[in-house]
Amino acid sequence: MIVAFAAGSGPDIVARLISQNASTSLGQPLLVDNRPGANGLLALEAAAKAAPDGYTIAFADVGHLSINPSLYARLPYDPDRDFAPVTIAYATPFYVFVNSKSPYRSLADLIAAAKASPNTLTHGSAGNGSLTHIFMEQLKQKLEIPINHVPFKSGPQMAAALLSGDVDSAVTGMAAVRGMVDQGRIRPLAVTSGKRSSSFPNIPAVSETKGAEGFDSSTWVAFIAPSNTDAGIINRLNTELVKAVNAPEVRAKLLAQSFEPWGTSPEYLRARMRDDRNVYSRIVKATGARLD
Numbered sequence: 001m002i003v004a005f006a007a008g009s010g011p012d013i014v015a016r017l018i019s020q021n022a023s024t025s026l027g028q029p030l031l032v033d034n035r036p037g038a039n040g041l042l043a044l045e046a047a048a049k050a051a052p053d054g055y056t057i058a059f060a061d062v063g064h065l066s067i068n069p070s071l072y073a074r075l076p077y078d079p080d081r082d083f084a085p086v087t088i089a090y091a092t093p094f095y096v097f098v099n100s101k102s103p104y105r106s107l108a109d110l111i112a113a114a115k116a117s118p119n120t121l122t123h124g125s126a127g128n129g130s131l132t133h134i135f136m137e138q139l140k141q142k143l144e145i146p147i148n149h150v151p152f153k154s155g156p157q158m159a160a161a162l163l164s165g166d167v168d169s170a171v172t173g174m175a176a177v178r179g180m181v182d183q184g185r186i187r188p189l190a191v192t193s194g195k196r197s198s199s200f201p202n203i204p205a206v207s208e209t210k211g212a213e214g215f216d217s218s219t220w221v222a223f224i225a226p227s228n229t230d231a232g233i234i235n236r237l238n239t240e241l242v243k244a245v246n247a248p249e250v251r252a253k254l255l256a257q258s259f260e261p262w263g264t265s266p267e268y269l270r271a272r273m274r275d276d277r278n279v280y281s282r283i284v285k286a287t288g289a290r291l292d
Helices: 010-026 038-049 062-071 107-116 131-143 155-164 174-182 231-245 248-256 266-287
Strands: 058-061 083-099 122-125 148-151 169-173 186-191 218-226
Touching (some): 010 058, 010 231, 010 248, 038 062, 038 083, 038 218, 058 062, 062 131, 062 218, 083 107, 083 131, 083 174, 083 231, 083 266, 107 186, 122 155, 131 169, 155 169, 155 174, 155 186, 169 174, 174 186, 218 231, 218 266, 231 248, 231 266
Parallel strands (some): 122 148
Antiparallel strands (some): 058 218, 083 169, 083 186, 083 218
16 A cells, blocks of 8 residues: 555554554455655655556545646646546544634634735745645635735644744644644634534634635545556455444544544545546636646
8 A cells, every 4th residue: 555645644544544454354464655755746656657456555635636736737647547546534624723822712813813914914834735735725715815825844844833923823634733732832713624523513613704604625535546457346445445444443543533534435536536626726726836
């Protein structure tokens, strides 16, 4: 299993958890091969070139499969041509965060301050074209928030800037900063999913803010196989991986990390890849972000 994330990261932990559960029913071990870096290009190029024999699958997210085509003029893979969808394993929303010393107690407060002094407030990201950048841009476009983007080289650098007050806000996943939240060092203002998270029911959804009705955005992580993999193999993989995602012990561990177990059909994943590509292509075009 080619995993497009660093060892020890949230998606890597999930990949290993699911693979351990599914290995028994598949009758063979699913060995994890971490290929982080280059915004997923290294991992997905390797997966695209792998033999379509059912012995290689990949674990990749919405950024790799639906956003990268808009960020790069030339990708070493084509999401539609080179991959056979298997299933979305889980989804997780992002959260809008501020420093705990910030005067902003709600997303509405942050928006009001930004509009009162256009282009003076800032939001940090893990880099141009990163999910933390694109998700905030989606929110900015929806609510017409005049706030400046400050890209950093990594998620930890972005979080450090939020802690130090070098940026006014940031959008990222709860798992990435959970320790800082628990310590009271940063404060979540809203969650990007269409409704409040069952894990954090006291945090309002973005959609509860005036003007953001219907807003619903989450990142998802999926299993894919090389194109031309036999349909029977895809169906078997789908059955066993969905079963593993929904195993009680796996579900409990995912939910504890604010990950929502899904387990979808291959057809749903293919449609979601294309639908999200249409949504994010407009967002990326508006920002002018390119990673070539």
